[in-house]
Amino acid sequence: MQTHWQQHKTQLRSYISKRVDDPAAVDDILQEVYIKAHTKLHQLKAQGSLTGWLYRIAYNVIMDHFRAHKPLDELPDDLAAVEADHGQNAHREMALCLRPLIEQLPESYRLPLQLAELEGLSQQRVADRLGLSLSGAKSRIQRGRAKLRERLTACCDVEIGAGGVIGFERKPGTERQCP
Incomplete structure (x- = not known):
């Protein structure tokens, strides 16, 4: 050789x-x-x-x-920051809109949903606090989410991407029925 x-x-x-x-x-x-x-x-x-x-x-x-050894082009520093900021702004705007929508739900759905989603309690703790069975609390939280989703989609156009919500805009002509 x-x-x-x-x-x-x-x-x-x-x-x-x-x-x-x-x-x-x-x-x-x-x-x-x-x-x-x-x-x-x-x-x-x-x-x-x-x-x-x-x-x-x-x-x-x-x-x-x-x-x-494939060469990699570096992204500009400000490009990544703009994308991240855009998603954060959409989350903040949506959070401002969600609270009033949650507050418009019937109390039987509003309270469990607020405790689970806004205060971060487990479903078992929600059940204990409201004197419900675990399955009852789960059911009310799920129904509350469904009713909130209905209200949200009636009032707003939400753009969802790989990272979650990436865009949010109120539908025209919904000012009176949507907070």
């Missing part, structure tokens, strides 16, 4: 350097080609195909190099 390698080493270096600009990377890739060829020599079917086989290994190692 050593004698064949010495015969092809110069041509392989030239082949690699035409595709890779960094001289240190060219040497690393050439060394990797040698290691792969040496360890996989048993897979070579015919001695006459050695040259093509070495170039195929070189090509694959070059592709691996480019995959591993």
Whole structure:
């Protein structure tokens, strides 16, 4: 293998350097080609195909190099901040709108929903505080959510993306029935 390698080493270096600009990377890739060829020599079917086989290994190692060292463009610092801020503004605006909508719900749904969603109590604690069974509290919270969703969709256009609410806008002409 050593004698064949010495015969092809110069041509392989030239082949690699035409595709890779960094001289240190060219040497690393050439060394990797040698290691792969040496360890996989048993897979070579015919001695006459050695040259093509070495170039195929070189090509694959070059592709691996480019995959591993893919250049990444950095995003501008202000771009990420604008997107995050946009979502936060939508959440704040929506929160201001949700409280009055929740307050318009019948008391049997409003109280469990406020305790669970706004105060963060577990459903078991909501049941204990309101003197309900756990299934009764769960049912009222679910019904309260459904009624709130109905009111919200009647009053507002909500845009939802991968991160949750990303946009929020009051529907035109709903000022009187929606707080």
